[in-house]
Amino acid sequence: MTTLSLHALRKTYPGAGHAAVHGLDLTAASGSLTALLGPSGCGKTTTMKLIAGLIAPDAGEVRLDTGPITHLPPEQRGVTMVFQNPLLFPHLTIAQNIGFGLRMRGLPPARIADSVAAMLSRVRLDGLGDRRPAALSGGQQQRAALARALVLHPRVLLLDEPLSNLDPGLRDEMRQLIRGLQLETGITTIVVTHDQAEAVALADRIALMLDGHLAQHGPPEDLYRRPASLAVARFFGGVNFLPGRSEGGVFRSALGTLTLPPGMPEGDGILTLRPEALRLGPGPNARMARVDAVTFLGTQTRISLTVEGCALQALTTPDLATALAAGTSLAVSLPPEALWLLPPE
Ligand code: ATP
16 A cells, blocks of 8 residues: 655756746655546646656655655555556567566566466456457456556556546446546545546546646545636536635625625635536525526536626526526525636636
8 A cells, every 4th residue: 555645846857947846745644546527738648747757857756655666666665557548569469468576577487477367367367368459349458458567466556547548338337447547446546537427427536737836636526626727627518707806705706796605715706606506496685587598508507697797607407497498587595505706716
C-alpha cells in the first residue's frame, strides 16, 4: 500500500511560453483511485510522465509514502504507466507480452507462465494468450496492456485515457474491469480522463486540472455540488450563475432576495444552482418564470427560462416537461439547500 504525493511540481517544455504544470501539490491516498481530469492541454499527461519519470520536473518532488523518487529512473520507481494506445510488441504473443516484464526481472519460466495465466483470466482474455496483438480487438488489446502492467505489481499504476479509444459498450465494461481490479489489488491508481462523467463513475477522488493548476481535489460529489470556483462549476456542466451579495443568510441579486442555506460566506459572490436542482413549481425562493425553449435530450429535457430578466436552465424528466412550451409562464423555485456560493471572478 502506497501513498503518492506531488510537491510543488513544475514543468515548462523548452521553448514554451507558459508552464505545462505549475506548482502542483496533490496526494493520492494509499489504495485509492484518483481521476486526473481536465480539458485537452491542461497538463494531465505531463503530470503522469513526471510521476513515471519519463520527463524530469524543473522543480518540485514526487514521493511514494515519505520517500522522494524524483531522482530515480523510471524502472526503479515502482510506477507503471499504461498509454492510451497500448504499446504491445507486435511480434510477441499476448502471453509473451504480458510476461515480458517478468522475464526482464529474470523470473523462472514456470512462475512467469503461472502469473501470465492468472492475469489472462483476470482480464478475461482466457484462451487468447497465443494470439498476436493484431489478432485482438482494440478493447482486448487495452486489457492485455492492463494485464502487462498489473502482473508487475506496481506500487502506483498510471492509466492515460484508458477508455477513450473504445466504443460506449466496451467503455462501460473496461471501466468496471479497471475498478474491480483496482479494488481487488489495492494498487494506488491514477486514471487520466477529460470526461467528467467518466471520472465521477470511476474514481474515489477527482483532481481537476485547469491550465496546469490543480483547480479542485475531492470526492466527485464535492466537485458537482460544492465547486471551488466558477471555472470548476462550468467544467462540471454548471449553467446557472447569478452575481450578487451574500449578507445575513440571504443573497441579493437581480432575482431579489433569496434565502441561502446556513454557513455560506458573506460578501460579493456568484450564486449557482445545478439545473437538475431548479424546481418547476412553487416552493421556497419561488419566482415567476417564462419558458423560452424546451429541448428534449433523451433521458432528460432542458427547459430554458427567463426569471426577472435572468436566463436560467432546468433539467427535468421528459414526462414532467410535456405540458411546457415556449411562451408559457410558471412558478419555479430555488431550494435553499441546493444553492451554493462561488467567489467573485
Ligand atoms: P490531452 O488531454 O490533449 O492529452 P493534457 O491535459 O494531457 O492534454 P499535456 O499533454 O500534458 O496536456 O500538455 C500540456 C501543455 O504542454 C500543452 O500546452 C501542450 O501543448 C504542451 N506540451 C506537451 N508536450 C509537449 C512537448 N513535448 N513539447 C512542448 N510542449 C508540450
